[in-house]
Amino acid sequence: MRCAVRLVIERALDCCGCPCHGTTHKARLLARGVRGSAGVGCARGGESDADDARGAEMAGYDDAKRRRERSGREYAFEVATSVLRFGRGVSREVGLDVQELGAKRVLLVTDRNIASLSKVHQPVLASLRKHVPQATLSVYDGVRVEPTESSVLHAVAHAIEFKPDVIIAQGGGSVLDTAKIANLYSSLEFSGALESRHCSVPAEGSTLPHFLDYVNAPIGRGLPIPRHVHLAPLIAMPTTAGTGSETTGTAIFEHDALSAKTGISSRLLRPTLAIVDPLSLETVPIGVGAAAGMDVLCHALESYTARPYYERAAPSAPNVRPAYQGANPVSDVWALQTLKMLRESFGSREKLGDPRHQEQLALAASYAGVGFGNAGVHVPHGLSYSVGTAASRGLSVYQADGYVSTCASDGNGNGNGNGDGKSGKVLVPHGVSVAVVAPAVFRVTAHADPLRHAEAFEALTGESLPSAQRADGAYVGARLAEAVLDIMRALQLPLSLGDVGITSREIPAMLDATLLQRRVLDLAPSSPSAPPADHSPSATERDLLSHILHDALTA
Ligand SMILES: [Zn+2]
DSSP: OOHHHHHHHHHHHHHHHOSSSSSSSHHHHHGGGGGGGOTTTTSSSSHHHHHHHTTTGEEEEEEHHHHHHHHHOOOOOOOOOOOOEEOOTGGHHHHHHHHHOOOOOOEEEEEEHHHHHHHHHHHHHHHHHHTTTSEEEEEEEBBBBSOOOHHHHHHHHHHHHHSSSSSEESSSSSHHHHHHHHHHHHHHHHHHHHHHHHOSSHHHHHHHSGGGSSSTTTSSSSOOOOOOOOOOHHHHEEEESOOGGGGOOOEEEETTTTTTTEEEGGGGGGGGGEOOOOOGGGGGGGHHHHHHHHHHHHHHHHHHSBBBBGSSSOOGGGGGSSSSOOBBBBHHHHHHHHHHHHHHHHHSHHHHHHHOOOOHHHHHHHHHHHHHHHHOOOOHHHHTTHHHHHHHHTTTTOOOOOOSSTTTTTSOOOOOOOOOSHHHTTOOHHHHHTTHHHHHHHHHHHTTTTHHHHHHHHHHHOOOOOOGTTOOOOHHHHHHHHHHHHHHTTTTTOOOOOTTTOOOOGGGHHHHHTTTTHHHHHTTTOOOSSSSOOSOOOOHHHHHHHHHHHHTOOO
């Protein structure tokens, strides 16, 4: 069986070539793409069996679904999201929510920068003091930006010691993800699940005996969280319009020993309530908002162009159906709407400072979260996880705009290092690390599913592509890549890996780290006639990813 990325490789190499295979990608795009050829092997491009798969999508992907049902493929998808409350000043209500939950011990997870921003943090504290004065409050402000295994375990230890019955997370994605993990492992500890488990993969440097049980494979074991474990209610209060973590069941961190990003994905991690207050965004520096906004954009583009859910193998039971299921008719609605919202309120630095557009961006981030939280993301996120490490290894001097120090906060821009022994590491904000590889990815993945990429381009730009060329992967991929680059230029963000100080010397190590990201790589778009993905990294897959990274070195 071939993996999804490998299928894309074969099409990309057929269609466009790469530095390893003769004619350059860009030259062949010019030679072939703009003339409207559908391209060799671009199975979803035109009048192929792909059309019946995608043509049926607004009716529920029915034809494709029936075919897969007969062949043991996935036939269902599931939609889950947090309760979302949105409005200016809504942070003031959190005390009432905690009161309703009957909480006696409240853990507020944040970072030092947010804790120092009175306009953002004080309304939450005031609301808690007013509505639940009898509750014991503990403020944990030690969250590290781009969390590591060590930093999340520090938060876990605090949660285990404090024994909260409600957790509030106020901050950027790093804060929300850390709070999810602290909630999971403290709940496992309280339920006795940690002691009773048997695990053959010891946690490297971990203080928890079975930390990797629930971490995504292949770094962890990827086990489902036991149903009898009841997590504490988690209230997520994002302070950036970016990760959408307030609506998803995913938490990302860096594995210390491998210096590779991994995470935990489970619907049970999803916050009970997301409180999104656009007033919290008004203190965000423009550079931070721009980076976070690119994350929103990539969530929408990737979830819409991900391989569809019915191309996975059917799960053995509903509770092992992954949170990242692949594109589906419901996630499509949220992704496309996100792109339309971004068209209006994103793409210029002036808009990032305008409260009206900030509010729209905050909503777009949550919309994208609902979409990709149920569909997943693919190759841009898979590659992005190695960007920061590569920049550090390459002695980059890149300094992220709006971020103050090497341990800068993703919340509102100031440093918040927590003594994790990694000071001096170059911070490439998550949104930037995804965006600098995304154009090169879409130039390739568009060959596997041109119509889908064309629809995403049109939603983002409002421009209709010529009907004769909507099925041309080379043409569509180039147009979508350029649309993303246009936004990055307008926001004065880095455009390429080279712009954050990465050279070709770093690519082999980046590939090693990326090939561990099976959960997202397997969502790369592929032919509807292809077999389901297996989990064996192949030389061919490495070739394609290498091609993409070389292409991403320059804009
Ligand atoms: Zn992201």
